[in-house]
Amino acid sequence: MSFAKLDQLGRKLEALEHALAILGADEATHMAIGGGEKRAQAVATLAGMHHRQATAPEIADWMGAAESEALDTDQQAALREFKRQYTNMTCLPAEFVERLTVARMRCEQLWRDLRAKNDWAGFLPALEGVIALVREEAAMRADALKLQPYDALMEQYDPGNRAADIAPVFDELKRFLKGFVPEALEVQAARLGKAPLKPLSGSYPVERQRELGLAMMAAVGFDLTHGSLSVSHHPFCGGVPTDVRITTRYKTTDFLSSLMGVLHETGHALYEQNLPQDWAHWPLGKARGMAVHESQSLFVEKQFGRNPAFWDWGLPLVEQHLGEHWSKADILPHVHMVEPGLIRVDADEVTYPLHVILRFELEQELVGGQLSPVDLPEAWDAKMRAYLGLSTIDNPADGPMQDVHWPGAAFGYFPSYTLGAMMAAQQWAALKQQHPAVDEQIARGDFETVNGWRRDNIWSQGSRYSTPELLERATGEKLNARYFIEHLKQRYGA
Amino acid sequence: MSFAKLDQLGRKLEALEHALAILGADEATHMAIGGGEKRAQAVATLAGMHHRQATAPEIADWMGAAESEALDTDQQAALREFKRQYTNMTCLPAEFVERLTVARMRCEQLWRDLRAKNDWAGFLPALEGVIALVREEAAMRADALKLQPYDALMEQYDPGNRAADIAPVFDELKRFLKGFVPEALEVQAARLGKAPLKPLSGSYPVERQRELGLAMMAAVGFDLTHGSLSVSHHPFCGGVPTDVRITTRYKTTDFLSSLMGVLHETGHALYEQNLPQDWAHWPLGKARGMAVHESQSLFVEKQFGRNPAFWDWGLPLVEQHLGEHWSKADILPHVHMVEPGLIRVDADEVTYPLHVILRFELEQELVGGQLSPVDLPEAWDAKMRAYLGLSTIDNPADGPMQDVHWPGAAFGYFPSYTLGAMMAAQQWAALKQQHPAVDEQIARGDFETVNGWRRDNIWSQGSRYSTPELLERATGEKLNARYFIEHLKQRYGA
Known part of the structure; x- marks a missing residue:
């Protein structure tokens, strides 16, 4: 009876x-440019309706009463996730959420303006304001969830992830990369010295790139009857599981830029399209979290798309759609290019983790109060020099001002990116153990074995398990840096 | 205080x-085909939220209390329209609305299937069920609104329209058309005898047609920063006033089919884009009704688009986009083609009103009980033979089964089409009285005088006046068949 009320509530929330x-x-x-203001009002009002309905006091009574009802296993799991959602949504007072929202939005707007002007001094007071509120937020969440403050923030993105578990794994990876980045660069230089990079011809009509992208999406498993590909300024995966909207942007000078992005978003889309539909109106039916989601997008981008075997099958498709012949020896140096740089979002898979580990270390100190925002440029620069040999001291726009996450009050999110990359490698290793011929299958354009494994172990599980539990059940062990390290060694090492 | 509550309610309803x-x-x-089922559930749930919020019992108290508050003129008008909306939405019991919705949806589904099979006997029981419920509906609406039953149905679409006012005007038009249709056909035959119709070349790429459509939309006043043009199976005008979505469908063999449709939908869009924005969250800020809306779409399609002066300006644009030269003498016979036929939606502006008058007469008898659904095929055939000289007795699919309106329980809607055509002609005459040079302006592609008149007299008024009041205020007199008759005589007569 009470569970039925939660079930009904779930259907209303799902519609919103x-x-x-x-x-x-x-x-x-597709929105007309002038439609933005009314759209913002409508979305804010609908989000308010959703929040009020999802946090109504009577829900606590329903959840309490449902505990003693005869529920099947799925319903018990659903009840647990209803509770998790309710606790995460109600542990901050409405008045505080409003203050945080105002501070966050003002800081984001300021960031857009001042990053372009490289004006750290102008930006700092707004960031200090956000961080002061985030410290309060972390304390309140920690209190409600009985967790450490930083863990309580991460809990919003990846339930079950704890800094104490992640830090040693990240440390191992960092130690490895210290020696490995120079090695990978040497290997690359030697190879390019023998055979220079084949230049892109630079004339790739958008419509042909789109057809190539659609063909690859469909081949790796995207269901085009339950989703579509459009164009947007920033690529994303959105929509709903029965109608997943992914986007890309095209450069007519470079087909790989859009294509690798399409593969990445297709990875997100496969997870959404294959979530358990019977649970779609429960929090239980949603994707587990950001790290698992990123593991699925990176799986398609890297375990498929940057895998040499993939191009045995993929290059004839490129030729068919773009009318241009590429050999594997020509294409691989493009998709395996390593280049240390200042900007996280432009980084390759070898150097990317160092950008994330830097942020993970700094944001724990910011939340914990050991680091003051005013000291960020020096702290950032010191780590950039130590990890990647690059300085940002005169260039805060490409240092601590480069991401929207901190002005947007999203602390505890950054680790998800590298956890996703590590989890993807660990999943690949587990799957290859069971199915040693997957590379040969991929070389034939047959993705069914891999997708079947992912459907059973990840997609169909929704939010049944915490992030670490899901990984351990799928791969037989806890998060282990070894698999990602092996993956990098094999692809980029001497 | 109570008005403020209505104002707040308006903002919530506007968001939904x-x-x-x-x-x-x-x-x-843009929806993926497989997304339909979940979409239908989400839309039904949101529509339910909207209905519950718009019909909550406390709203009656707020409206009562607001009566004695100090309101300005706009607020008084807003209150009156809040009341109208509330009465129209609450005058049927929820249980009845559910029964009607089920019957209507089943009858529409059956209609889709059985019209294709020309199976009147199979369709009749479902239609009888709907008509029985519509008679109940009309009685309940009549009781709540203190109107005649058929008028109470029309009131949903065109507030203030009464059958007793419309019938004599339609009768005058019918008498005129009895003689005029043969005259127009003779004139046309004589002209085509001298100069045969120039055939369409039949090779019009979609992208070029789209560019031509966008150019004409923009020129006649469509604000492309607050709307867009897409493709859909059935053309429509939708979206919201700040982001109006119009659609068309393209035939590469015939550019006029899409172009005239785009002009029609642009007419709807201009009305929406120019509604009073300050009232957007009140029922007062909405378009007045179906007849006025149709008068605006037909104004652009016919007073602009089928006006010879329009093509002085338009033909160079056609040539620019399609690379094909057309003279006025060549294009006008296409856009002025008269051809009596069985199907309303394919009818030209001369014969179209006879299709509507036939339905207006029959549906009053159906609602009033003087005509039984079982006798519809004979009654329809008799009028089709009398008005257009065509028989449908062996072809109910193209007779009483041709429209979705009756299976969809939309009785009282049909008159809006021809009222719209007559009101457009009456508006054009009033405007030309004040601005005799409008044809010359249109021939130069200058639509500002016309649009300025329409903005002042129609668009900016929202729902401030009833449909007949709005027309009388704009044109200085009540609905008068003379203007539409003069329009037809001048364009199609001897």
Whole structure:
């Protein structure tokens, strides 16, 4: 009876989430420019309705009463996730959420303006304001969840992830990369010395790139009857599981830029399209979290798309759509290019983790109060020099001002990117153990074995398990840096 | 205080209406085919939220209390329209609305299937069920609104329209057309005898047609920063006033088919884009009704688009985009083609009113009980033979089964089409009285005088006046068949 009320509530919330998801995708792809203000009002009002309905006091009573009802295993799991969602949404007072929202939005707007001007001094007071509120937020979440403050923030993105578990794994990876980045660069230089990079011809019509992208999406498993590909300024995966909207942007000078992005978003889309549909109106039916989601996108981008075997099958498709012949020896140096740089989002898979580990270390100190925002440029620069040999001291725009996450109050999110990369490598290793011939299958364009494994072990599980539990059940062990390290060695090492 | 509550309610309803409008446009243009079932659930749930919020009992108290508050003129008008909306939405019991919705949806589904099979006997029981419920509906609406039953149905679409006012005007038009249709056909035959119709070359790429459509939309006043043009199976005008979505479908063999449709939808869009924005969250800020809306779409399609002066300006644009030269003498016979036929939606502006008058007469008898659904095929055939000289007795699919309106329980809607055509002609005459040079302006591609008149007299008024009041204020007199008759005589007569 009480569970039935939660079930009904789930259907109402799902309808509002459906509207918000489609309005969001529409805004980035088809909305008229002048429609933005009314759209923002409508979305804010709908989000408010959703929040009020999802946090109503009577829900606590329903959840309490449902505990003693005869529930099947799925319903018990659903109840647990209803509780998790309710606790995460109600542990901050409404008045505080409003203050945080105002501070965050003002800081984001300021960031857009001042990053372009490289004006750290102008930006600092707004960031200090956000960080002061985030410290309060972390304390309140920690209190409600009985967790350490930084863990309580991460809990929003990846339930079950704890800094004490992640830090040693990240440390091992960092130690490895210290020696490995120079090695990979040497290997690359030697190879390019013998055979220079084949230049892109630079004339790739958008419509042909789109057809190539659609063909690869469909081949790796994207269901085109339950989703579509559009154009937007920033690529994303949005929409709803029955109608997943992914986007890309095209450069007519470089087909790989859009294609690798399409593969990445297709990875997110496969997870959404294959979530358990019977649970779609429960929090239990949602994707587990950001790290697992990123493991699925990176799986398609890297375990498929940067895998040499993939191009045995993929290059004839490139030739068919773009009318241009590429050999594997020509294409691989493009998709395996390593180049240390200042900007995280432009980084390759070898150097990317160092950008994330730097942020993970700094944001724990910011939340914990050991580091003051005013000291960020020096702290950032010291780590950039230590990890990547690059300085940002005169260039805060490409240092601590480069990401929207901190002005947006999203602390505890950064680790998800590298956890996703490590989890993807660990999944690949586990799957290859069971199915040693996957590379040969991929070389034939047959992705069914791999996708079947992922469907069983990841996609169909929704939010049944915490992030670490899901990984351990799928791969037989806890997060282990070894698999990602082996993956990098094999692909980029001497 | 109570008015402020209505104002707040309006903002919530506007957000839900915004979501429903964009979801509707998205469904017809961009939704993945497999997304339909979840979309239908989400839309039904959101529509239910909207209905519950718009019909809550406390609203009656707020409206009562607001009566004695100090309101300005706009607020008084807003209160009156809040009341109208509330009465129209609450005058049927929820249980009845559910029964009607089920019967209507089943009858529409059956209609889709059985019209294709020309199976009147199979369709009749479902239609009888709907008509029985519509008679109940009309009685309940009549009781709540203190109107005649058929008028109470029309009141949903065109507030203030009464059958007793419309019937004599339609009768005058019918008498005129009895003699005029043969005359127009003779004139046309004589002209085509001298100069045969120039054939369409039949090779019009979609992208070029789209560019031509966009150029004409923009020129006649469509604000492309607050709207867009897409493709859908059935053309429509949807979205919200700040982001109006119009659609078309293209035939590469015939550019006029899409172009005239784009002009028609642009007419709807201009009305929406120019509604009073300050009232957007009140029922007062909405377009007045179906007849006025149709008068605006037909104004652009016919007073602009089928006006010879329009093509002085338009033909160079056609040549520029399609690379094909057309003279006025060549294009006008295409856009002025008269051809009596069985199907309303394919009819030209001369014969179209006879299709509508036939339905107006029959549906009053159906609602009033003087005509039984079982006798419809004979009654329809008798009028088709009398008005257009065509028989449908062996072809109910193209007779009483041709429209979705009756299976969809939309009785009282049909008159709006011809009222719109007559009102457009009456508006054009009033405007030309004040601005005798409008044809010359249109021939130069200058639509500002016309649009200025329409903005002042129609668009900016929202729902301030009833349909007949709005027309009388704009044109200085009540609905008068003379203007439409003069328009037809001048364009199609001897």
